[in-house]
Amino acid sequence: MAHEETVYDALDHAHGGEGHWAFGTGFDEPLAGVDTTVPDGVDPTDLGTYCLMLGDDALVLAQRLTQWVTNAPELEEEVAVANVALDLLGQARLLLARAGSVGVLGRSRALATASIPDEDALAYFRDPDEFRSTALVAAPNGDFAQTTVRLLVAATVRLAVLDRLRGSRDPVLAAIAAKGVHELAYHRDHAARWVLRLGDGTAESHRRAQAGAEAVWPLLADVFTATDVETRLAAAGVAVDPAEVREEVRAVLTEVLTRATLRVPAWPDDAAPAGRLGHHDAELTELLAELQGLARQHPAATW
Amino acid sequence: MPAPTLERPEGDSPIDTAALQEHFDATIAADHRVEPRDWMPEGYRRTLIRQIAQHAHSEIIGMQPEGDWLLAAPSLRRKAILLAKVQDEAGHGMYLYSAAETLGADRADLTDKLIERKQKYSSIFNYPTLTYADVGVIGWLVDGAAICNQVPLCRSSYGPYARAMIRICKEESFHQRQGYELLMTMMRGTPAQRAMVQDAVDRWWWPSLMMFGPPDADSPNSAQSMAWGIKRHSNDELRQRFVDMSVPQAEFLGVTLPDPELRLDPETGRYHFGAIDWDEFKQVLAGNGPVSAERIARRRAARDDNAWVTEAATAYAAKHSAGERAA
Numbered sequence: 001m002a003h004e005e006t007v008y009d010a011l012d013h014a015h016g017g018e019g020h021w022a023f024g025t026g027f028d029e030p031l032a033g034v035d036t037t038v039p040d041g042v043d044p045t046d047l048g049t050y051c052l053m054l055g056d057d058a059l060v061l062a063q064r065l066t067q068w069v070t071n072a073p074e075l076e077e078e079v080a081v082a083n084v085a086l087d088l089l090g091q092a093r094l095l096l097a098r099a100g101s102v103g104v105l106g107r108s109r110a111l112a113t114a115s116i117p118d119e120d121a122l123a124y125f126r127d128p129d130e131f132r133s134t135a136l137v138a139a140p141n142g143d144f145a146q147t148t149v150r151l152l153v154a155a156t157v158r159l160a161v162l163d164r165l166r167g168s169r170d171p172v173l174a175a176i177a178a179k180g181v182h183e184l185a186y187h188r189d190h191a192a193r194w195v196l197r198l199g200d201g202t203a204e205s206h207r208r209a210q211a212g213a214e215a216v217w218p219l220l221a222d223v224f225t226a227t228d229v230e231t232r233l234a235a236a237g238v239a240v241d242p243a244e245v246r247e248e249v250r251a252v253l254t255e256v257l258t259r260a261t262l263r264v265p266a267w268p269d270d271a272a273p274a275g276r277l278g279h280h281d282a283e284l285t286e287l288l289a290e291l292q293g294l295a296r297q298h299p300a301a302t303w
Numbered sequence: 304m305p306a307p308t309l310e311r312p313e314g315d316s317p318i319d320t321a322a323l324q325e326h327f328d329a330t331i332a333a334d335h336r337v338e339p340r341d342w343m344p345e346g347y348r349r350t351l352i353r354q355i356a357q358h359a360h361s362e363i364i365g366m367q368p369e370g371d372w373l374l375a376a377p378s379l380r381r382k383a384i385l386l387a388k389v390q391d392e393a394g395h396g397m398y399l400y401s402a403a404e405t406l407g408a409d410r411a412d413l414t415d416k417l418i419e420r421k422q423k424y425s426s427i428f429n430y431p432t433l434t435y436a437d438v439g440v441i442g443w444l445v446d447g448a449a450i451c452n453q454v455p456l457c458r459s460s461y462g463p464y465a466r467a468m469i470r471i472c473k474e475e476s477f478h479q480r481q482g483y484e485l486l487m488t489m490m491r492g493t494p495a496q497r498a499m500v501q502d503a504v505d506r507w508w509w510p511s512l513m514m515f516g517p518p519d520a521d522s523p524n525s526a527q528s529m530a531w532g533i534k535r536h537s538n539d540e541l542r543q544r545f546v547d548m549s550v551p552q553a554e555f556l557g558v559t560l561p562d563p564e565l566r567l568d569p570e571t572g573r574y575h576f577g578a579i580d581w582d583e584f585k586q587v588l589a590g591n592g593p594v595s596a597e598r599i600a601r602r603r604a605a606r607d608d609n610a611w612v613t614e615a616a617t618a619y620a621a622k623h624s625a626g627e628r629a630a
Contacts (some may be wrong), residue, residue, distance in 0.1 A: 063374060069389055070370040070601060073609030075363070075397050082390035086383060093379050120378045144612050200622065201615025208611070294435060295377040301493050303377045303435070303485070 027039065031094065031172070036101045039169045042236055048104025049132065050239050052122070053230075053276055054161075055095030056133035059123060060284065061154055062088035064141055065289055073144055080166035080190055081122060084151070086170055086185040094176045096122040101172075106130045115302045117282050124295035128285045134275040136219040138284040145205065146212035147197050152191035152286040157223055159184035186258075192256045199260025213257060214265050219273040230276075234286045331532050336462035339405040347531050350524070351461050352408045359399035360417045360424035364598050366392045368432045368439055377435060379486070388478050395471050398601070402463040418603045420590055425449075428512050428593025436496070436503035437490060442482015444504075444511040444549065450475050451545045452515065460532030463593065483552065490557050497557075504553070505561045512576070513584045515542040521581075542567060546574045 038044050065085040072078040080230065099105070100118025112121035136154055141147045160175065162184060198209040209212035224246040233239030250267065257264045274280070297303075323342040330337055337343055366389050373389065376382035400410040426443055432438065453472050454467040458463040489496040516522055516538040528534035536544075550567075552559050564577035587595070 017480065059379075066373050069373055070366050071384070071605050073612040075393050075400075078366070078393040079390055079397070082386055082393070086386050086390070087387065089379060089383050090580075094382070116378075120380075123379055124377070144609055146409030197616045197619040201619040202611065204611050205618075221391075226472070287590070290374050294375045298377070298493060298495060301377070301496050303381050303488060303492075 015044065021036060021178050031097045033099060033162070033174055033177065036098070036172060036194075038102055039171075039236075039238065042170070042238055043102060043212070044102040046233050047238060048099040048102040049229045051095045051099040051102075051173070052169050053097060053103065053132040053227075054158075055092045055122075056131050057137050057154070057158065057249075058088040058095065059092035060131070060133040061151075062086075062092060063103050064137065065109055066149075066193070067141055067152070068147065084187050084190065087187065092123070093119050094172075095161075096244070096292065098172050098176070109195075111296075111299060113300050120189065125294045125299075128288055129278040131280065131284060131288070132160040132276050132278065133280075133284065134223055135281065136159065136216075136223055138275065139216075140283055142212060142215060143208055143211075144209035146215050148191050148194040148198065149212040149216045150193055150210065151187060152256060153249075153253060155184050155191055155222065156187040157220075157245065158250070159188055160248045160252075161240045164240045164244065166241070167237075170201065174240065181192050188252075191264055195256055195262070196260045199257070199262040209260065210262050213262055217265040218268050219269040220249075222273050225270050225273050227273045227276045307324065312419055320404075331460055331530075333427050334460075334532070336465065337460050338462045341536050346527070347616060350528060350531070351464065352403055352406050353529075353622060355399055355403040355406075355464055356408065356413045356416070356422050357424055358401060359396050359413065359427065360422060362392045362396040362399060364424045364428045364539040364602065366396075367598055367601060368428055368430070369438055371432050372435060375435075376438075381435075381438075383480055388442075391474050391478070393622075394441050395467075395474070398467040398470065399464075402461075402467045405463045406461075414602075414606060418599060418606060420599065423588060425514060426557075426587040426592065427514050428583060429587050429590075429595040430506070431594045432505060433506070434499045436486065436499035436509070437507070439485035439489065440502065440503040440507045442478050443486055443552070444507050445514070446475050446482060447549060448511045448514040448545050450479060451541050455535035455541075458532075458535060479588065481485045483556070486556055486558075488620070498557075504558045507562050510582075510587075512542060512546070512579055513537070513581075513587075515545065517584070519582065543573060546576050550574050 012219040024045075038047060046100050051063050062085040065088070068081045069078060069085070072081055076134040076283070082244060085192060097117070097204045104120060105121060106126050108121040108125035109124040116124075136150070138158070139150065162177040162180045165182065166174055168174040168177065195209060198205040200206070222243045226243060230239050230241060234244075295301075310515040324344065326341055327347075330341070337347075345464070355616070369385060370389050371384055373382065378530060392614070400408075400413060403413060404410060413422065417424065427448075432441070450472060453468055457465055457472060457492050459468065486500050489500050489572065516525075519525065519537045521538045522538055525537060546565075550560065550565065562577045564575065566575055567573075568575050588593070590596075590599075
């Protein structure tokens with residue numbers, strides 16, 4: 001009886017109780033208590049733009065993964081895919097808040113009401129041409145095999161970048177990276193295990209995994225090409241030049257695909273940055289229309 | 304006192320069965336827990352499997368109404384909260400299917416029964432979520448009703464079910480507060496947001512009352528379930544408890560509950576409420592709810608379209624365990 005009373009009592013008192021979450025806490029104020037001073041010699045606009053690049057990648061991939069929720073092959077995978085999406089959403093919130101804290105808000109503030117936090121102004125009230133995500137995360141999911149290969153590739157790239165970013169001169173980026181590498185190591189491992197099962201499972205799963213790899217590989221074309229912003233920030237010890245992670249990423253992906261009995265597709269030639277500069281396919285526009293629709297329908301509302 | 308450990312009751316002589324039944328009855332009478340390896344009457348086992356499976360199915364189908372708003376949640380904080388909640392529901396489904404498996408059921412078989420409509424799930428999830436306020440109202444009323452139903456199950460006579468319910472109830476109570484907090488925020492917002500909340504309350508109030516099941520007089524299985532300690536309070540008793548809890552919360556929120564007969568009875572201190580449309584309940588439970596077909600279709604698609612994934616995982620596991628044995 002005692003337990004019954006306790007649970008009923010808990011309903012009537014809006015006290016803390018964060019420990020009741022099964023998976024993760026910390027939904028409020030992403031940068032609370034963090035020193036957000038910009039390091040000496042760093043252009044705040046560059047820093048904020050770089051945070052948008054990393055933040056938009058996380059937000060867009062979280063949205064893609066969320067499309068699997070209630071549609072996943074197994075309940076365990078429902079939990080896992082939601083977990084990965086939640087981690088990425090958490091990273092996106094920190095990075096967008098960081099961009100906002102250094103004044104990089106684009107046109108969003110003209111549209112969003114004052115009471116909306118920067119992270120939401122940036123996520124909900126920017127147009128597609130202001131997003132700086134790559135095509136690697138924006139491309140549609142395809143089947144479970146393609147989704148899994150894309151997650152493997154995206155997590156491998158991001159882990160390699162964040163691993164180096166732990167030493168960033170911007171303490172906020174360094175802290176976000178230090179937290180993120182643990183999450184991304186799990187994402188990469190989870191995806192790699194599935195690629196092994198699918199590649200070395202049945203003839204059908206092998207065929208699908210190979211097709212997934214063939215579909216995802218071309219999306220690496222502009223991932224290792226630095227924008228001017230990244231070049232300047234890398235020189236200042238704040239950002240990572242993506243070209244620096246190319247060999248590591250290729251080595252990891254080659255190892256996983258080989259162990260999965262899959263053929264490693266041809267690496268695409270390096271291409272000029274597109275997504276990082278705001279050039280996107282219609283796929284991102286559609287994704288953002290769904291993400292932003294309700295918030296934009298009620299621009300004066302807070303939620 | 305521990306119960307005797309016997310896995311297969313079928314072959315027992317009548318005398319043994321009588322002794323086992325006596326021991327089982329004593330366990331129930333003493334309010335002790337029945338555990339998976341204990342002897343239990345087949346009716347008890349069947350009733351529990353049915354109830355736990357329905358509960359598991361409700362958690363899994365219940366991911367869909369709110370899941371429909373995951374991609375469009377209007378702030379990143381709300382998106383994170385909703386994603387974590389829907390993830391919790393998947394977790395609840397897993398604990399519950401596991402509890403059913405301790406009774407000899409099989410998760411894949413139970414999922415097939417859900418998809419073939421041989422087993423039911425809560426009627427409430429056959430209603431659509433039309434606005435974002437529905438997410439808040441589901442948290443407040445639907446999770447609130449679920450908690451009223453489920454808190455007593457933490458003392459269910461079957462150990463694995465009771466233990467699963469303790470964790471589930473803790474998480475549900477957090478979900479309920481999150482839902483109520485969303486509604487409070489919306490009620491402080493724009494006129495359009497307030498109208499959304501009232502509209503959602505109007506649509507979900509009566510279906511929430513139906514979640515407690517038919518009136519006691521029409522609930523044929525209830526008496527046996529209460530005697531077995533599977534169920535602890537009658538449907539009507541729990542429904543009344545829910546109404547008494549919710550009316551002051553509605554007043555605090557600033558919404559009107561859609562029942563002109565709702566009033567406090569000064570003598571009993573409890574709320575009198577109007578008649579429930581049990582024909583609607585029967586229709587929805589029979590699979591004729593507004594979105595019943597869509598709910599099952601999505602579950603079927605998740606199983607069928609991804610069957611090759613499960614086959615691959617099984618084949619991979621077989622290959623590699625065989626390889627390890629050979630090595």
